[in-house]
Amino acid sequence: MSTIRSLAVYCGSAAGTNPMHTEIAKQLGAEMVSRGIDLVYGGGKLGLMGTIADAVLDAGGKVYGVIPAALVSHEVAHTGLTELHEVADMHQRKAKMTQLADGFLCMPGGIGTFDELFEAWTWNALGYHSKPFCLLNTDGYWDKFMSFCDHVRDEGFMSAARRDQLLSADTIGEAIDKLDAAASAAENKPVW
Numbered sequence: 001m002s003t004i005r006s007l008a009v010y011c012g013s014a015a016g017t018n019p020m021h022t023e024i025a026k027q028l029g030a031e032m033v034s035r036g037i038d039l040v041y042g043g044g045k046l047g048l049m050g051t052i053a054d055a056v057l058d059a060g061g062k063v064y065g066v067i068p069a070a071l072v073s074h075e076v077a078h079t080g081l082t083e084l085h086e087v088a089d090m091h092q093r094k095a096k097m098t099q100l101a102d103g104f105l106c107m108p109g110g111i112g113t114f115d116e117l118f119e120a121w122t123w124n125a126l127g128y129h130s131k132p133f134c135l136l137n138t139d140g141y142w143d144k145f146m147s148f149c150d151h152v153r154d155e156g157f158m159s160a161a162r163r164d165q166l167l168s169a170d171t172i173g174e175a176i177d178k179l180d181a182a183a184s185a186a187e188n189k190p191v192w
Contacts, residue, residue, distance in 0.1 A: 003183040006038040008101035010116040011048040012109035029055025043067030045078035103179040104133035127190040132182035134167035
């Protein structure tokens with residue numbers, strides 16, 4: 001049985017220029033439902049966010065959105081979710097998503113996606129939670145970022161253990177399997 005029962009997916013509120021990202025979001029949603037994994041995400045209806053939410057819902061799965069009030073008023077909230085949690089700000093959004101999820105999967109996205117990834121990583125490194133996180137490296141999207149993280153490690157600003165926390169996978173199945181294995185082996189302690 002899978003350790004990951006709910007997965008926070010970080011991804012863009014835009015679709016991006018590569019249509020493969022949208023297709024992968026659809027496939028990810030279907031795969032999550034087939035494995036009995038609920039979606040936790042930012043609550044939006046646009047871009048990759050809306051695509052994965054719709055894919056999970058279309059396949060009969062559960063979707064839990066967490067959205068700051070300011071974005072609801074801009075009419076970007078997805079109103080057809082299993083539950084939509086409205087929070088005051090981005091800090092509360094990330095905390096609620098962390099509370100609801102067993103792990104984190106990061107698809108292509110921009111600064112909001114980076115912010116969510118870095119906070120999940122930092123909180124894990126400090127021992128605030130032991131939930132794993134993985135980059136879904138669709139069409140090499142994260143290659144340069146991972147190279148930069150290697151550079152940061154090599155320059156002495158990140159330990160090898162912290163760098164190793166950042167999982168990556170080229171396929172959906174590999175990503176979920178890696179997250180599941182990491183969740184099963186997780187210890188709630190700081191990673192220096």
